[in-house]
Amino acid sequence: MSTSPDIRIDVSAATPVYRQIVDQIRTRAVEGALRPGDALPSVRRLAIDLGIHFNTVAEAYRALAEEGWIDVAHGKAARVRNRSTPPAPEAAEVEDFRQRLRHLIAEMRAQGLSPGRISRELLTLAEGLKR
Amino acid sequence: MSTSPDIRIDVSAATPVYRQIVDQIRTRAVEGALRPGDALPSVRRLAIDLGIHFNTVAEAYRALAEEGWIDVAHGKAARVRNRSTPPAPEAAEVEDFRQRLRHLIAEMRAQGLSPGRISRELLTLAEGLKR
Numbered sequence: 001m002s003t004s005p006d007i008r009i010d011v012s013a014a015t016p017v018y019r020q021i022v023d024q025i026r027t028r029a030v031e032g033a034l035r036p037g038d039a040l041p042s043v044r045r046l047a048i049d050l051g052i053h054f055n056t057v058a059e060a061y062r063a064l065a066e067e068g069w070i071d072v073a074h075g076k077a078a079r080v081r082n083r084s085t086p087p088a089p090e091a092a093e094v095e096d097f098r099q100r101l102r103h104l105i106a107e108m109r110a111q112g113l114s115p116g117r118i119s120r121e122l123l124t125l126a127e128g129l130k131r
Numbered sequence: 132m133s134t135s136p137d138i139r140i141d142v143s144a145a146t147p148v149y150r151q152i153v154d155q156i157r158t159r160a161v162e163g164a165l166r167p168g169d170a171l172p173s174v175r176r177l178a179i180d181l182g183i184h185f186n187t188v189a190e191a192y193r194a195l196a197e198e199g200w201i202d203v204a205h206g207k208a209a210r211v212r213n214r215s216t217p218p219a220p221e222a223a224e225v226e227d228f229r230q231r232l233r234h235l236i237a238e239m240r241a242q243g244l245s246p247g248r249i250s251r252e253l254l255t256l257a258e259g260l261k262r
Contacts, residue, residue: 003220014150027237067241073176086243094248096240101256104235106158108228110198115260117225122260125232126253 009050017052021060022067027071029080036082040070043078140181148183152191160200160211167213171201174209242252 007024009017016047028034040061045059061078064070072078108118138155140148159165171192172180178188192209193203203209239249 023234023238024252026241029235030231030237030240069241085240089242089244093242094244097235097242098234098252100235101156101232101252102162103158104228104231105256105260106161107154107217109161110157110200111220111224113220113225113228119257119260121229121232122253122257125236126250126257127199129236129250129253 007046007050011052016129018056018063021046021057022063025064026058026067026069029044029083034080039077040079085103112114138177138181140183142183149187149191149194152177152188153194156191156195157198157200160214165211167211169211171210216229 008022009020011017013020015023024041025034040046041052043057044114050057058087061070061072065072065078068083069081070078070083105118105122109115138152140151141213142148144151146154156165156171171174171177173194174185174188181188192201192203194204196209199214200212201209202212236253240246
C-alpha cells in the first residue's frame with residue numbers, strides 16, 4: 001500500500017511546484033512522518049491527485065532521489081530510503097542557511113507580522129527541535 | 132550619492148537571481164541598513180557590478196516597487212520608500228510562513244546541521260528581534 005503524503009500545492013506561489021513537492025516530502029521524512037520503506041504514490045497517481053503535469057511530479061521524484069531521500073526503480077513504487085545524516089556542513093553552508101532564515105524573517109516582518117510574534121514562532125520551533 | 136547595498140549573487144542557487152536581489156534589499160530595508168530616501172544604484176550600474184543581465188536587475192527593482200519598498204521613476208535614481216507596516220496578516224499567511232520555516236529547518240537538518248545547532252540559530256534570531 002502506498003502512503004499518501006497529503007501534499008498541498010499553491011500554483012500561485014513564488015516557489016516552483018516541483019520544489020513545493022520536494023520540500024514537503026523532505027520535511028515529512030526529516031520529521032519522521034514518512035519512514036524508510038514507506039511507498040510513495042506513483043508519479044501518475046500524484047499528478048492526478050494534485051491536478052498537475054506528470055513531468056512536474058517526475059522532476060520532484062528525481063530531485064528527491066538525487067538528494068538520497070527515495071529510491072526509484074522503473075515499474076516499482078518509489079520508496080523512502082534509510083538515509084543517513086551527512087557529515088556536518090561547511091561554515092559557508094551554515095552561513096547560507098542563516099541568510100535564508102534572515103530573509104524569510106524580513107519577509108514576514110514586511111508582511112506585517114510583529115517582531116514579537118515572529119520571535120514566538122521561532123522559539124516554538126526551537127523548542128520542538130529539542131524533543 | 133547612491134548607496135551600494137553590497138549584494139551577493141549565487142547563480143548556482145535554487146532561488147532565481149532576481150529574487151536573491153529582492154530578498155537582500157528587502158532584508159536591508161526591514162533591518163534598517165537601508166533607510167527611506169537612500170538611493171539605489173542604477174539598474175545598469177548594479178547589473179555591471181554583479182555581472183548579470185540588465186533585465187534581471189530591472190525585474191528585481193520592479194518587484195521591489197510593487198511591494199512598496201522603492202520608488203522608481205524614469206531617469207531618476209530608485210529610492211527607498213518610507214513604507215508603513217501593513218496590517219497584521221491573515222491566519223493563512225501566518226500558516227504559510229510557518230510551513231516555509233519548517234521546510235527550511237528540515238532542509239538544514241537534511242544537510243547535516245544538528246537539531247541543537249539549528250535551535251541555537253533560531254534562539255539567536257528570536258533574541259535579535261526583541262532589540
